[in-house]
Amino acid sequence: MHMHKEALLRTALAFLKNEHDALEALQETTYRAFKNIHTLKEPSYAKTWLIRIVINYCQDQLKKDKRFVRNGEYVDSSVSDDLTQIELQEALSMLSPADQQLIYMKYFQDVKIKDIATIEKIPEGTVKSRLHKTLRTLRRHFEDKGGIDHV
Known part of the structure; x- marks a missing residue:
């Protein structure tokens, strides 16, 4: 522990x-x-x-x-007054709970794709494709808002 x-x-x-x-x-x-x-x-x-x-x-x-x-x-x-933090939270909140969990594990916790697959009991390829789809959704969200373009 x-x-x-x-x-x-x-x-x-x-x-x-x-x-x-x-x-x-x-x-x-x-x-x-x-x-x-x-x-x-x-x-x-x-x-x-x-x-x-x-x-x-x-x-x-x-x-x-x-x-x-x-x-x-x-x-x-x-909630921080930092605009970037607020925008990030807003973008994450529009994702499904499963996609939020995937982003938190991969990018906030640095959990490896292999370990995410084990946790979720799904193939690694599924994790990769879900991650790709979720990042594309976030990227589109920020592009539409004219915000961060390096997600």
Whole structure:
């Protein structure tokens, strides 16, 4: 848990947008991991397994707490005034939850495509094609807004 604490916390923050909730997610992930350690078949996939636990917990919390407001944007009381950050959040909010998760894992958590495929239980080629399609959607969004053209 100590080795992967930072990656797990970043993942929780990316989903929950709140440090207190992210820390709670980390605690719950720790509990669930120790409770279900016997289900981990391959120790080399511990990080992947833990990230899957934290993602599942975060998604459950988002559904349970109904943290969505207009247009699927997350409630976030600590939104930075930085325009780029706001534009990025807006662009990400227009994606499906599955595509958001893919972007967070790949670009915010630096999870390898192979590991994403393992987490999602889909072929690596599917991960690559979904990633390509999602990036194309984001690129179009920014081009239409006349914004960032280097996504």
